[in-house]
Amino acid sequence: MTVAETQVTVVIVDDDALVRDGIAAILDGQPGIAVIGRGGDGRDAVSLCNELEPDVVLLDIEMPRLDGLQALEEIKRSAPHVAVVMLTTFDTGPYIDQALRGGAVGFLLKSSTYEQLVAAVRSARDGHTMLSPSVTRHVVTGYLAARRPPDSDDLSRVQKLTRREREVLELIATGAPNSDIAAALHLSEHTVKTHVSHILTKTGCADRTQAAVLAHRIVRDS
Structure with missing residues (x-):
């Protein structure tokens, strides 16, 4: 497989040119990631996604002409294959809920590392959800507040995990990204990524958020 075939293509849309340029500089410096388009408002986001067909679009929320949440709706309608990650200053509940219901696969604060x-x-291109820690806590709290009674097999699902996988799961439940988990457990990020993959497979969870909810449910109901 060639480098081009494995490259993650990204569009960045934010009404602040300094933010756009800063994010582009970070991502273009990473192996296997290429920024192929930039825009300053929601209309740009929709046009660029339709024209360039990127793997991922990083989308601000508060923008002129068409805000990020409205742009998300149009993108999922006209270019559903594009993975949308909301990148914003705001982590208020309504924004988070609307973005995730609208099909965003990520919600990061601009204060993220x-x-x-x-x-x-990378997670978005691979079909996985990535949330800022505070956003993960909001989502998990919401699930738990309205949660169904725990499934009878919840405990058995977790019991399938090795001791190390349970330690990783506990940190996933805090919203920690792989880099923080690696540092906390003195592991490489590649090893953590492998553990996360095993956790999702063994527990039947679709993504990290579901795994975090499962971990919290076991703790609260144990």
Whole structure:
């Protein structure tokens, strides 16, 4: 497989040119990631996604002409294959809920680290959800507040995990990205990524958020 075939293509849309340029500089410096388009408002986001067909679009929320949440709706209608990651200053509940219901696969704060930004782009291309820690806590809290009674097999699903996988799961439940988990457990990020993949497979969870909800449910109901 060639480098071009494995490259993650990204469009960045934010009404602040300094933010756009800064994010582009970070991502273009990463192996296997290429920024192929930039825009300043929601209309640009929709046009660029339709024209360039990127793997991932990083989308601000508060923008002129068409805000990020409205642009998300149009993108999922006209270019559903594009993975949308919301990148914003705001982590208020309504924004988070609307973005995730609208089909965004990531929700990052602009205060996120470079490592979290890069990880979110790679995760989005691979079909996985990546949320800022505070956003993960909001989502998990919401699930738990309205949760169904725990499934009878919840405990058995977690019991399939090795001791190390359970340690990783506990940190996933805090919203920690792979880089933080690696540092906390003195592992490489590649090893953590492998553990996360095993956790999702063994528990039947579709993504990290579902795994975090499962971990919290086991703790609260144990």
